[in-house]
Amino acid sequence: MIRRLIDVVGPEQARPVRRMIVALVVGAVLQGIAFALLVPVLEALFGSDPDEVWPWLWALLGVSVLYGAAYYWSLLIGFEAGATLSRSLHHRIGDRVAALPLGWFAPERVGQLGQLATKSVMDIMGVPAHLLRPLVTSFVTPVTVIALMYVFDWRLALAATLTVPLIVLVYRWSTGLSRLADVARSAAHAETGGRVVEFAQVQPVLRVFGRGPVRSGARLDDALRTQTDASRRVLVTGVPGLVGFVLVIQAAFTLILLTGTYLALDGGLGVAKLLALLVLAVRFTEPIAETAVLGSTLRTAGAALDRVAELLAQPTLPRSEDPKVPDGNAVRFEDVSFGYDGKPVLSGVSLTLGEGTMTALVGPSGSGKTTVSKLVPRFWDVDSGVVRVGGVDVRDIDPEVLMSRISVVFQDVYLFQGTILENIRVGRPTATDAEVREAARLARVEEIVHRLSDGWDAQVGEGGALLSGGERQRVSIARAILKNAPIVLLDEATASLDPENEQAVQDALSALTAGRTLLVIAHRLQTVAAADQILFLDEGRITEHGSHDELIAAGGRYASFWAERSRARDWSLTGQVF
Known part of the structure; x- marks a missing residue:
């Protein structure tokens, strides 16, 4: 013993x-x-x-x-x-x-x-x-x-x-x-x-x-x-x-x-x-x-x-003994395959996220979209192929250097028990109060603060339980804005927002694209259509890629996806009161 x-x-x-x-x-x-x-x-x-x-x-x-x-x-x-x-x-x-x-x-x-x-x-x-x-x-x-x-x-x-x-x-x-x-x-x-x-x-x-x-x-x-x-x-x-x-x-x-x-x-x-x-x-x-x-x-x-x-004794992701520094912020997947517990999720995926561009990743649920976003910051190592950031294999980049270049807003948001201000400051602990509040303003968190009696000192509860889903999402987006990283990954980041706030947040996120690499996983039509390129992922493979107009004209899976979402947007509930 x-x-x-x-x-x-x-x-x-x-x-x-x-x-x-x-x-x-x-x-x-x-x-x-x-x-x-x-x-x-x-x-x-x-x-x-x-x-x-x-x-x-x-x-x-x-x-x-x-x-x-x-x-x-x-x-x-x-x-x-x-x-x-x-x-x-x-x-x-x-x-x-x-x-x-x-x-x-x-x-x-x-x-x-x-x-x-x-x-x-x-x-x-x-x-x-x-x-x-x-x-x-x-x-x-x-x-x-x-x-x-x-x-x-x-x-x-x-x-x-x-x-x-x-x-x-x-x-x-x-x-x-x-x-x-x-x-x-x-x-x-x-x-x-x-x-x-x-x-x-x-x-x-x-x-x-x-x-x-x-x-x-x-x-x-x-x-x-x-x-x-x-x-x-x-x-x-x-x-x-x-x-x-x-x-x-x-x-x-x-x-x-x-x-x-x-x-x-x-x-x-x-x-x-x-x-x-x-x-x-x-x-x-x-x-x-x-x-x-x-x-x-x-x-x-x-x-x-x-x-x-x-x-x-659990093995961690190995670190390179001779870490390299990325040259730029472009992201490339080269014939990447990956699976969980032997179950394949991605198979032979190759894609490029150009520096300073916005890429929308679209596809049915379970096709591997979130997995793509999690391989960029190296939450897992690929089974085969290479993920590169700035031309360097992410396995050859020091993890701290890699994460300093990436801001992530996932679909499932977790907030730490503390105040709204403290949760936003997680994005960059050295930021001034003015910088934190500016990021909050861009993500429309100020509206939440003004509604709460304790203002910036309002407690969010364990996991953010005292805030609504949309409010938690906005705090998470404010973190990403505050971090000001050159690569931004958004997984359904606007899914929990109402149309008015979605537009405001979308405008704030659009301001981040200058000189940054932006990957957006979204089903919202406006977000998808505004992308520089759209990648359609189906059963772990990229089956279509191009701009919105090009994919609509091609009449493939993306066009069907767009048509279904367009019809859903026009749905309305009717009823009769007796």
Whole structure:
């Protein structure tokens, strides 16, 4: 566990942990020496000249003082190590999550990440605070005691040594019994966490469709029952191991007791020395017995370390050892193929987004339009082919340099819990208030601010829940405007806006096209028709490309698409009131 702990916190933050381990080992050795000094103390007290006890008592007092100093030192280092662990683990988890490809973020990861960043981190923080001391003591102190027993009587020391392999064997057996059950329990906890989040998020949908508390919570109830069953299995499988480990510890002490009694009856060992050595034998078995009580906690902490280590071992998108700087801001796809979990989405896609031009990507749902927009900022690596920005393969560009050139507004907008002003400033944290408000004005966020009592300081809620879908979209567009990147990717950016605000935002976005590369995924007719070029994507392939007039004249799929959208625009609802 100690090695895994050091691996998880990383070499930079491992120093306080190592210092604490050194302090604990020193303290455990001193504790073992203090226990061993009880032998000559008791032997002198029960001997013919009790005054001989004083040198041993002074020695015992000196060792006890040193032990107290080591104990105090380890406590101070333990607090430092705990704080370091919390900070280091959250940073390492956050850095790893930020570097993982988006394909890793499946829906079930929500509960797993939530448990990882909260409960698992707290479990690991408990290692230096509560577990390292008894863990080190349970091994180092008995070893010290056995070593010093050889000084006083090698026969009893040998009897104690012979019990060690059996103790280790039973300990491994007892921990192995519960290991698989612990894994199942951890998975059940993660599943339950995800179901709780899901149950809270979909309340509007459940209530609109008349799903009462009993029916709507069925999946959550199933997850809770699974969690309960998993916890019960941990208890059932753990009890036999716990009982077996305690029994073998008692058997070890009994063997030492019988050996000592035999030697005393045979006349080879004095009674006073026997009593002192039996006290030492108790101090040999007692620390080991404490590990039985800590067994469940140790397994929990070990499982938490395994989960964090597994996350930190997840492969990130590789970085080029010799990164190149793009020359310009044109985007090219060269025979690109890509799929999710082996299911192909794009096949042989080649396209060019000219610098300073606007390209509209059109096609039926599921044709791969959003995937194209996510391959440009390298959220995934392509399966084959090349995506280039400024003539350079995106895999050869430093990720920070690549992302500094790209602003993205996706269809599904997420806002961070905070104020409207803070959420816009995410686009460029160094921007002045005047620059933030100008971007907000262009995206028509000012209208939202004026309607809210707290103005710019109005809270948006978790994920932007306190704003409407269109309002969240406008805040997201304001971010992109504020970032002022040379490449802009818009995935249905105006889908949630009313016609008046759509026109205002479209005018603001049009101002960005000068000297910029603009990719728009949209179904709105005005947006599509204004593009310099239109690419029609169908079943993962570019089947048509050209200007709006050229594609209409060609009479292909795009022309049908345009005709359908034109008819839909003229639809109206009629009804009769009785």
